[in-house]
Amino acid sequence: MVHAYLNLYPQLDKSLEGVDIEVSGQIISIPSVQGRSSRFEFSIYNSSTSTNGETILLPKKVRLNWYGNVPALQLGEHWQLRIRLKRPWSYANPGSFDYEKWLFEHGIRATGYVRSKGNNQRVHATSILNPTYFLRATLNQKLERTKGKFSAVIKALVLGERGQMDSQRWQVLTQTGTNHLLAISGLHVGIVSGFIYFIVLFLWKRSEKLCLCVVAQRIAALAAIFAAVFYAMLAGFSIPTQRAMIMAAVVFLSVYSMQSLRAWNILSIALLCVLxxxxxSVLSPGFWLSFLAVSIILFSIKGKPSKSVGWYNLVRIQIVLGLGLLPLTLLFFQQASLISPLANLFAVPWVSFLVVPIALTGSLFLLISETVGSWILECANILLEIFWAVLDFLHALPFASLHHAIPIWTIIPAVFGILLLLSPKGWPGKTLSLVLLSPLVFAQVAGIPENDLRLTTLDVGQGLSVVLEIGDQVLVYDTGPKFSSRFNAGEAVVVPYLRHRGVDSIDTLIVSHGDKDHAGGLQGILTNINVEHLLGSHIKGYQHDQTRICKAGMSWQWKSVNFQFLHPPEITEDKKTLSSNNSSCVLLVQHPSGSVLLAGDIEKPIEKQLIDVQADLLDIDVLIAPHHGSNTSSTGAFIRATSPDYVVFTTGYRNPYGFPDEKVVSRYKEFGSDLVNTASHGMITFNFSDKNGLQLLPGYREVRQRFWHSKF
Incomplete structure (x- = not known):
């Protein structure tokens, strides 16, 4: 509780959200540059600010973006900035990354941006008096000047900075089960510290006088601990690196004390120290996977090192790890690599024994001679070229990865099944392990009744994406926004949600129109999940075999659910002047227990046109508010014609447009509609059932509420 309080206090006062604040502080992370923006963590020195004569505490640590003409920023610099902050916020959907939890784990209590119209100025450059910041900043600058093909990978291995890794490479690493190699974790820290241990041990034993002064094993153990701490310092003492450093320190302290500790005792002490x-730390999947991996290895070799180290043992360990980590991997990520043992059999020694030592040596040589350091790093680039060629080949195999959502209850029998499977020969009941593991493979996430309709409006921030499920058929309407080349809602929200639901194929994907807050995630979806049919008003340029333009009158039926497009009309020469918003595909969905209207971003003229032409179809139960609640839409006449019981606003928290507009909200309230908003409720779900009628389920932000989540 004390630790939670220290991490949460002080929180950003709600009255300070969106308000200009003058702060002084220090950049405490290596800035991540993308295009004309830069993102970094900032430690605020002034602990409070005054508003209307009242003193309000400020968070100690914030995460900032700086857009536009950004000056060259470096870790450790002291700045005076004018900023705007907001409380931690993240998408609230099953399967999505919990950004608020990540911020809490890193002690960050607000996010925001630097105001360009401020007296922003550098106060002090990075000082050598802070050796950690100075060394990391210097190395980062020199690594930036080495323009190798895999410079982003080398920065990840040396400095722990993975922000410049592109999503395609991450996908290859994930689907081959080798993504752990790009984190500075126990494996790399252990190998580096072990390498230093044996070098110092060998050299120290060459001198009889030195051995008489200090036992060789002790001085070598101290050198290994120093190496682990130094490597962790290079990585900025990130959370995974801290765990690895503690593990290495416990191991070599036992060597220093000349105590023969059992491997399980060392693991237990390391676990206790980390906690x-x-x-x-228990909130992080990395914590569970790292300690579980070590435990599986120890259990599989019965807690003591094998006397015969050969290819058989290496292959066996990789297979055991792949199998042992499978339940948690499926639970955390809804996917697992089937070729992980084969990929890691090559990748682990290649990266850990070749790439990492050479990359570290080359980076440190940059401090002495950039020419020599660049030459050494070029060798690392060549090794990474080979590494990536092998991974690309394995990734292309049709059976490379498995996407499979599992019910959480399957974890318990799976754990016992794996323990039985890895148990020594002769243990009774080993065949029972297959029975215990079978739910992990065959159990499915609970679906919905055959003729029911499940309407899910995902929380994609300022944008729109709706998922409709009828039995085993799935329709997705819009794909959410795209924020950058590395991040889009299709890949970050829609696909993870579908995986969470056990969906591996979309029957119909509709893109209402071409605006990036509706179509931005399209490519992310097409790349990651099978789509049978693609419909929309602006879908040219996307590679797909089954593509059609939506037009009024087009209709189809799935079981007891009818679908019909009400707009746009068939495009003719005189109708090509429709704006992007007003060319939105308007979809009416009718179930025996209720109906839904998905109106895209249509504005007042199209609302009037629908009233004039389709008035008999507009009396609905659920309305996805046109244009996110903008005052350009939702006229009084349209509200009366649709007469919705429920209205869903799809907006981002503190979005710059002020959606939903207060006038629009008032109009719907006057009519008596119940209003819900993804910004405050998170994912919003309606169930249409012959048995129970129309039901609005609690918003996911309320369902998943944890103490680190901001309350709205």
Missing amino acids: LLDPF
Whole structure:
């Protein structure tokens, strides 16, 4: 509780959201540059600010973006900035990354941006008096000047900075089960510290006088601990690196003390130390996967090193790890790599014994001679070229990865099944392990009754994406926004949600129109999940075999649910002047227990046209508010014609447009509609059932509420 309080306090006061604040502080992370923007963590020195004569505490640590003409920023610099902040916020959908939890784990209590119209100025450059910041900043600058093909990968291995890795490479790493190699974790820290241990041990034993002064094993153990701490310092003492450093320190302290500790005792002490340092490490999947991996190895070799180290043992360990980590991997990520043992059999020694030592050596040589350092790093680039060629080949195999959502209850029998499977020969009941593991493979996430309709409006921020499920058939309407080349809602929200639901194929994907807050995630979806049919008003340029333009009158039926487009009319020469918003595909969905209107971004003229032409179809139960609640839409006449019981606004928290507009909200309230908003409720779900009628389920932000989540 004390640790949670220290991490949460002080929180950003709600009255300070969106208000200009003058702060002084220090950049405490390596800035991540993308295009004309830069993102970094900032430690605020002034602990409070005054508003209307009242003193209000400020968070100690914030995460900032700086857009436009950004000056060259470096870790460790002191700045005076004018900023605007907001409380931590993240998408609230099953399967999505919990950004608020990540911020909490890193002690960040607000996010925001630097105001360009401020007296922003550098106060002090990075000082050598802070060796960690100075060394990391210097290395980062020199690595930036080495323009190798895999410079982003080298920065990840040396400095722990993975922000410049593109999504395609991450996908290859994930689907081959080798993404752990790009984190500075126990494997790399252990190998580096072990390498230093044996070098110092060998050299120290060459001198009889030195051995008489200090036992060789002790001085080598101290050198190994120093190497682990130094590597962790290079990585900025990130959370995974701290765990690895503690593990290495416990191992070599036992060597220094000349005590023969069992491997399980060392693992237990390391686990205790990690939890004492950071009790909320348990919130991270990396914590469970790293300690479980070591435990599986120890259990499979019966807690003591094998006397015969050969290819058989290496292959066996990789297979055991792949199988042992499968339940948690499926639980955390709804996917697992089937070729992970084969890929890691090559990748682990290649990266850990070749790439990492050479990359570290080359980076440190940059501090002495950039010419020599660049030459050494070029060798690392060549090794990474080979590494990536092998991974690309394995990734292209049709059976490379498995996408499979599992019910959480399957974890318990799976754990016992794996323990039985890995148990020593002769243990009774080993065949029972297959029975215990079978739910992990065959159990499915609970679906919906055959003729029911499940309407889910995803929380994609300022944008729109709706998923409709009828039995085993799935329709997706719009794909959410695209924020950058590395991040779009299709890949970050829609696909993870579908995986969470056990969906591996979309029957129909509709893109209402071409605006990026509706179509931005399209490519992310097409790349990651099978789509049978693609419909929309602006879908040229996307590679797909089954593509059609939506037009009024087009209709189809799935079981007891009818679908019909009400707009746009068939495009003729005189109708090509429709704006992007007003060319939105308007979809009417009718179930025996209720109906839904998905109106895209249509504005007042099209609303009037629908009233004039389709008035008999507009009396509905659920309305996805046109244009996110903008005052350009939702006229009084349209509200009366549709007479919705429920209205869903799809907006981003504190979006710059002020959606939904207060006038629009008032008009719907006057009519008596119940209003819900993805910004405050998170994912919003309606069930249409012959048995129970129309039901609005609690918003996902309320369902998943944890103490680190901001309350709205």
